[in-house]
Amino acid sequence: MIRLPALVLLSTLAVATPAVAASSPPDYAGRVEKVLRATPLIDGHNDWPEALRENEGDKRWTLDLTDLSATPGRYNTDIVRLRKGRVGGQFWSVWVSPDLPGDEQVIQTLEQIDLVRAIVARYPQTFALARTAADVRRAHASGRIASMIGVEGGGQIDGNLSILRTYAALGAGYLTLTHSRTIDWADSATDNPKHGGLTDFGKQVVRELNRLGMLVDLAHVSEGVMRDAIAVSSSPVIFSHSSARAVDDHPRNVSDEVLRLLKANGGVVMVNYASPYVSDAYRRWAADSSAEKTRLNAPPFGGLDIGQPEKAAADYAQWLKAHPAPRVTLGEVADHIEHISKVAGVDHVGIGSDFDGVGNQLPEGLSDVSTYPALLVELMRRGWSDEDVAKLAGGNLLRVMEAAERASKPS
Numbered sequence: 001m002i003r004l005p006a007l008v009l010l011s012t013l014a015v016a017t018p019a020v021a022a023s024s025p026p027d028y029a030g031r032v033e034k035v036l037r038a039t040p041l042i043d044g045h046n047d048w049p050e051a052l053r054e055n056e057g058d059k060r061w062t063l064d065l066t067d068l069s070a071t072p073g074r075y076n077t078d079i080v081r082l083r084k085g086r087v088g089g090q091f092w093s094v095w096v097s098p099d100l101p102g103d104e105q106v107i108q109t110l111e112q113i114d115l116v117r118a119i120v121a122r123y124p125q126t127f128a129l130a131r132t133a134a135d136v137r138r139a140h141a142s143g144r145i146a147s148m149i150g151v152e153g154g155g156q157i158d159g160n161l162s163i164l165r166t167y168a169a170l171g172a173g174y175l176t177l178t179h180s181r182t183i184d185w186a187d188s189a190t191d192n193p194k195h196g197g198l199t200d201f202g203k204q205v206v207r208e209l210n211r212l213g214m215l216v217d218l219a220h221v222s223e224g225v226m227r228d229a230i231a232v233s234s235s236p237v238i239f240s241h242s243s244a245r246a247v248d249d250h251p252r253n254v255s256d257e258v259l260r261l262l263k264a265n266g267g268v269v270m271v272n273y274a275s276p277y278v279s280d281a282y283r284r285w286a287a288d289s290s291a292e293k294t295r296l297n298a299p300p301f302g303g304l305d306i307g308q309p310e311k312a313a314a315d316y317a318q319w320l321k322a323h324p325a326p327r328v329t330l331g332e333v334a335d336h337i338e339h340i341s342k343v344a345g346v347d348h349v350g351i352g353s354d355f356d357g358v359g360n361q362l363p364e365g366l367s368d369v370s371t372y373p374a375l376l377v378e379l380m381r382r383g384w385s386d387e388d389v390a391k392l393a394g395g396n397l398l399r400v401m402e403a404a405e406r407a408s409k410p411s
Contacts, residue, residue, distance in 0.1 A: 028377040033086070035390045040088025040140035041372055042394035044270035044350060045150060045219070045241035047093045047357030048077040049115045061118060076355035076368040079126050082145060084370035089136045089146035089394060091173065091240060092116045093357065095153065098181040102158035109156045113149060113170050120147050131171050133401040136394075150217065150240055153179035154186055154205065161208050168410075173401075174215035174240060177205070177225060187222035189251040197224030198232070206232045213408030215400065218242070219252070219272075219352070226258050235404040236266035238397070241352030243272045244339040247332075248280045259344040266403060268396045269344070270352030271336045275361040278333055281326040282361075292319050330365030334378045337392065346388045350397050351375070 052060040055074065068078040082090075094112035096105050120127040128139035130146035139146035149172045157163045157175070164175065177198075178188040185202035187193040198206070206229050209216050216237040218226050230237055239262075245253035254262070254269050262269065275282040296319075297303040297312035305312035340349040355362075355369055365374055376389050384392075 026380070028380045029373065031380060031386055032373045032376045032389070035376070035386050035393060036086045036088065036373070039390040040136055040146065040394045040398075041086055042089035042091070042136065042146070042350070042397050043087065043355070043369075043372075044091050044238065044352030044397065045093050045152075045272075045357070046077060046090055046353060046355045046369070047095060048075070048355070049092050049112050049119075050095045051075060051077075051356040053112070053115065060115060065119065065123065073360055076353075076362070078369075079123065081368050081370040082126075085368075085372045087145050087369060087372065088140040089130065089148065089397075091148045091150040093150050093152045093240075094156075094172070095179070095357070096156060098153050098155045098179045098183070102155060105153070105156045106158050106163055109151060109167070110170075113167070113172065116147060116149055117171070129171060131173060132405055133398045136398060136401070148173045150174045150176065152176045152217075153183075153220075154202075155179065155181065155183045157205070159184060159201070161204070164205065164208060164214075165212065168212045168214055172214065174217040174238065175205070175209055176217040176219055176240065177202070177221050177229065179220050182222075186225050189220055189222050193222055193224065195224075197222070197228035203228065203232045207234075210234045210404070210407055211409050213405050213410060215404055222251070223255060223258060226254070227261065230258070230261050230265045230267070233265065235407045236268070236400040237262070238267055238350075238400060239269040239352070241272040241274075241354045242269055243277045243333075243336040244269075244343075246343075247336050247339050248276075248278060248283055250277050250280075250283050252277055254340075256343050259340060259348070263344040263348055266348075266400065268348050268350045268400050269340050270350035270397070271333060271340065273333055273353045273355070273362055273366050274358040275325075275328040275363060278336065278363060279326060279328040282328050285323070285326055288323065289320075289325075292316060292323075328363040330363050330371075330375055330378055333363055333366060333375060334382065337379065338382065341388075341392075346391055347396055347399070349392055350394070351392065 056063050067080045068075040096108040120129050127147045128144040130136045130148050136146040151167055151172050154177045177186045180190045182188045182191040182194050185199040187195050216233050217240045219240045219242045243253045245255045276286050296305045296315050
């Protein structure tokens with residue numbers, strides 16, 4: 001037997017044995033698809049009904065909603081893109097202006113609820129009304145998008161619990177306690193506080209939401225209201241479209257202190273895509289931009305270009321050229337998700353895009369409802385397991401809905 005030198009033998013074996021192929025790139029897209037077949041991807045907040053009302057008027061009742069991409073940027077949502085984005089459940093926001101009188105807010109809220117129900121009725125192969133977690137799972141199993149309703153503002157009940165109960169009977173699944181204005185019983189995050197949190201009536205609203213099995217939504221509210229509502233609520237609360245204040249110090253976002261309270265409560269923060277709530281640099285730029293518009297053309301007495309709208313527009317365009325908006329990216333949204341998961345835990349984070357409610361103030365890579373899988377891919381790249389991605393996508397919200405249902409005592 002001829003004995004070859006060790007180095008020659010190793011070289012011979014290397015030639016004789018097929019080289020191990022370079023490892024294939026991870027199949028993140030395949031993993032996302034597997035997750036979303038088993039778990040419905042649920043977005044906590046989409047303003048499509050209001051966008052249709054504002055843009056289409058009475059045509060909103062008959063407009064073909066299959067594909068609205070012919071006018072880029074006008075809509076973030078249509079049926080084609082919802083399917084591409086693998087959406088399994090959606091809370092459709094029924095928002096009306098908080099500046100309207102209370103009775104008009106109620107009328108317009110009812111119209112918005114009617115519009116959501118009409119869209120579902122027009123496209124029964126695509127959408128299914130859902131009120132419970134079981135409804136969501138049934139819709140997902142049948143290949144349809146579970147359509148839930150969120151009433152986005154406490155002013156929309158006009159200080160009357162009977163109106164709240166009526167919204168619940170029509171299928172509303174959550175009430176956002178305030179919008180952009182402080183109301184008679186709760187402070188907004190973006191208005192001057194009057195109450196230091198919730199009034200006694202505000203606490204009654206939270207208890208009635210618990211009794212009805214509706215979710216208490218703390219997006220838009222002041223930190224005092226956040227703390228009061230979590231203390232009063234017997235069910236887990238949600239933030240239907242908010243982000244992490246430690247990452248972007250906007251008062252609409254959720255502080256680490258409140259995140260720790262939320263963990264004990266069992267609730268979930270559904271991360272917002274709107275650039276002012278994602279990027280602190282963008283938030284500061286937006287404030288500077290607004291101040292510049294005021295400096296140039298502030299009625300009735302101020303403004304360098306007052307009474308000269310064309311000059312004001314030209315001067316503002318020059319300012320924009322010198323001060324372009326900071327880039328905001330999908331990765332920054334993922335940063336918020338990761339921060340919340342680190343502080344409160346992965347069981348307490350979800351997705352609440354705010355699509356069709358923020359104009360073009362969306363991050364690169366998250367321009368419309370077709371892009372949800374890209375965000376999940378990014379988190380997998382960062383090391384998230386399939387189980388944790390499933391919790392983010394919809395599992396956490398379903399758990400919260402089930403808890404609210406168990407605690408409810410509807411009459």
